Amino acid sequence: MLPLDHLPFPTGDLEALTRAFRALGFVVSPRGDYTSPESPDASWTSHGVFLRKGWLDLLHNPQAPADAPVGPRAGLFLTDDLGAAASCLSGFRTHPAYRLERRWKSDLGLPPETFALFDIRERISPLGLAIIQHHYPCHDTLADWFDHPNSAEEIAGLIFGSAEPGPMSSQAACHLDISGFRYWDDAKFKAAFGLCTPQVAVRVRVNSLTKVRATLDVAGIAFVETSDGLHITPPRPLACGFQFFQGLPH
Template sequence: MPLKHVLGIDHVMVTVRDLDASAAAWKRLGFTVSPRGTHSPHLGSGNYTIMFGEDYIELLGILTETEHNKPMRDFLKTREGVERVAFTTDDAAAGVAELQARGIAADGPVHFGRPVELPGGRVGEAKFNVFRWPLDENPGGLRIFACQHLTRETVWVPEWQSHANGATRIRRVEVLTADPKAAAAHLSRLIDEPASEVEGGWQVPSGGKRADVLFSEAAAFARRYPQAARTGTPPEGLASVVLESADVELTKAALGAEALAHDGAVSVPASAANGIVVSFVPQ
């Protein structure tokens, strides 16, 4: 029976070493980037968001070392990139209970918020309730959690949802793993969505009309992307985010020298996007 309180991928978290420099780099790729957010002293982190219609990309970096952000610091010792993906939940407490009833030791919910600089000089607050799946439940090396947005109006700000490169939504995230079938089955169990074999690997829908998760071996990933795009991706874990574009020619123009055209898609090399391939396909 499908989960009632897990509603598909909400956002992808790109963990970076230099938060402000990374935001500037993504702006050069034609993305509209929100003002920087600062989390609580306990979290010790900050972020920028890249907002689409129903989902988004988050650039996440450390501002102050704390015990809470040690796992992020350990991750950054090895590489930048995507350590976690968030799913939307409409009720974090109910989501925890739902998973625990199925024998999955979900942790939470936890409430937190951060100030938001809004257009026109106003300051609001973004508030969330979150829970996570157990840390050892990480299909293909990908950790997952769920986020309940309590103040969508301070996150999905219309002025931040239009991008010069034409991006409109996340269509797919791609995870490298030595055993795509097993990783897909693992995620399928965690979110109760069916895994199926597709060209290039095994795929799991995240729920509703949100992005799919594609698990691939390195050879299949290499067939999808040229070497120039793949250099810098991890041997395991999330290696590519596929976005829909309203106009691929507009995308090429916005990306300039970073645009790699191939098989009807336009991709940004992982070396220019904090360790992940960012690929654009027609919507």
């Protein structure tokens, strides 16, 4: 069963997106660049938010308007053997695999992180899914990047409002750990997160909800608290919700 590895957040304004994540109490890595052997003339600028389990990839998309709303674009699941994962998913249509390398713009004395991945063409969830091979924690990370003021420890899944699992969800659940995906009706989603378009929220397991409350209070970010956790509509340009919960998920 492959675990959720990370969520990419493409944006036309990387600095604004970085400020939004810091306001939520996340430590954001220095700026880096992705390159690909398959596209030697291209590079993609990014920052990372690394948790004990899972991470968020803040990606600059120069074609996107600077004021465009930002949310997770896909969900990538981690494997240590891309070929074996492809064999397990042989009944699913996929796109060809490709490779990436990430290097920080400032030399931190760390090796580059290498990735190999492929996209799944089948509809499993409202977001497209992919399989990625790399080491986690990444070889190019520093220990203090994992200690967040909001005490975040795990990217636990996603919440989708007014949506249903895709037609290949049951088959995918035999290979991908999509147990962290939740499907809420329109009223419940709007009561927790307000008007998010599309209706998607990131689930984050934390060590202390007290630290989350303190972080949000300092940033002046309102939240709705229920038995499921703390729910917020974060600052622009983010246009997705965030659920912070402690302990075992509901």
